[in-house]
Amino acid sequence: MSKALHSFLEENLKELRDQGLxxxxxxxxxxxxxxxKIKGKNLINLSANNYLGLATNAQLKEVAKQTIDVYGVGAGAVRTINGTLDLHVKLEEKLAEFKGTEAAISYQSGFNCNMAAISAVMxxxxxxxxxxxxxxxxxDGCRLSKAKIIAFNHSDMTDLRNKAQAAVESGLYKKIMVITDGVFSMDGDIAKLPEIVEIAKEFDLITYVDDAHGSGVTGKGMGTVKHFGLQNDIDFQMGTLSKAIGVVGGYVAGKQNMIDWLKVRSRPFLFSTALPPADVAAITAALQMLIDSTELHDQLWENGDYLKAGLKKLGFNIGNSETPITPCIIGEEKLTQQFSRRLLEEGxxxxxxxxPTVQKGTGRVRNMPSAAHTQAMLDDALVIYEKVGKELGIIN
Structure with missing residues (x-):
């Protein structure tokens, strides 16, 4: 290893450890x-994005096993050569049905979606x-596009409107996009999509919603856009297939001509091997389950409300989450990590x-209850939270 690289790594790793980062x-x-199970110890898991418990669902496992026997373990090529299996076509048709759009395109990850779609259009x-x-x-997707990035204050519609108006009146830009998460994963709050759409219509903005933490969770499972009934007003509905859907991958849903454009101009679609067939079949089956029933969605929200109420009653600062995502905001970084370690030791x-995932001084443990948790599991977790919180002086 070069001396310069060794020095860089050692100095910066030490700094991160010293700062509790x-x-x-x-x-x-x-x-x-x-x-x-971690290091042989069973633990109540409150950190996964497996909102509906589908990552370990018996029906989906069986679908994946059967698909491997027929199609093998890999797609064998990129989508534009001969890696598009009939399974991929069926998946994208099901995604369009799920999101209420004309068409959809699948990618290898949610991260890939944002790298692909934004830079293909902007x-x-x-x-x-x-x-x-x-x-x-x-x-990162915005940076890759080389477009001018204009940040607006979080969910501040006055600031968004003022900056949209200034951008339009400047005459500097051919196209202007407004982009937001549907559900913000660190605090669990929901984007103000009706107001964003209103501003977008006024200034002819392209609308883009990243609903990674909303699909399967909000809108009776159909996502944040459906939650507000705005399927016809959002140009790009992006989401992941690895959280509530329980498998892997991502997608963009919207008008047919927009999806056609992404298939010929989005680089991750053009230059990455297609999703494996077993995963594609399992995703399609998972989507059908959510279309057919809200049972898992309803159980998720029941569990989320139960845990949230319990933590709040104990005196934890859980912020203003509007979804099952429930942060316990501790503040100082080293205390946050100590709190997390003690929780692990207790179960x-x-x-x-x-x-850098959250701002300095806002360290937290983020609780992600799922439809698969039982009330007994959540009660056991609350007992441990109370014990550790009092021990560290976080609650009285």
Whole structure:
């Protein structure tokens, strides 16, 4: 290793550890369900994005197994050569049905979607109005496009309107996009989509919603756009297939001509091997389950409300979440990590989240209850939260 690289790595890793910002990764031994095993110890799992418990669903596992026997384990090529299987076509038709759009396109990950779709439509002659708390993949996708990035204050519609008006009146840009998360994953709040659409119509803005944490969760499972009944008003509905859907991948849904354009101009679609057939079949089956029934969605919200009420009663600062995502905001980074470690020692896996994922001084453990948790599991978790919270002086 070069001396310069060694010095860089050692100095910066030490600095992260000293500041309580170094993230330790603990491998999960077995399935990522409501109870997980780490270092041989069973833990109540409150850190997964597996909102509906579908990652370990028996029906979806059987679908995947049967598909491997027929199609094999890989797609064998990129989509534009001969990697598009009939399974991919069926998936995208089901995605369009699920999101209430004309068409949809699937990608290898949600992160890929934002890298692909934004840069395929926006360029150096354009501007993007981006919520200040948007996900890192949105930020990177905007940067890749080379468009002018204009951040507006988080969910501040006055600031958005003023900046949209200034961008339009400047005459500098051919196209202007407004882009936002549907559900913000660190605080659990929901974007003000009706107001965003109103502003977009006034100034002819392209609308883009990243609903990674909304699909399967809001709108009776159909997502945040459906929650507000705005399927005909949002140009890009982007989402992930690895959270509530339980498998892997991402998608963009919208008008047919927009999807046609992404198939010929979005680079991750053009230059990455297609999603594996077993995953595609499992995703399609999962979507059908959500179309057919709201049972898992309803159980998720019941569990989320139960945990939220319990933590609030104990005296934890849980912010203003509007979804099952429930942060316990601790503040100082080292205390946040200590709190997370003690929870783990007592039997709860709730990962600490600190800068740069959230602003300095707002460290938290983020609780992600799922439809697969039982009330007994959540009660056990609350007992541990009370014990550790009092021990560390976080609650009285």
């Amino acid at each position: 170094y993230n330790e990764i603990e491998p999960v031994e077995g399935p990522n369900g409501p109870i997980i 360029d150096k002659n354009d501007a993007i109005l981006s919520d200040a708390l948007n996900h890192a993949s949105i930020i 709860v896996y709730a990962k600490s989240i600190v800068f």
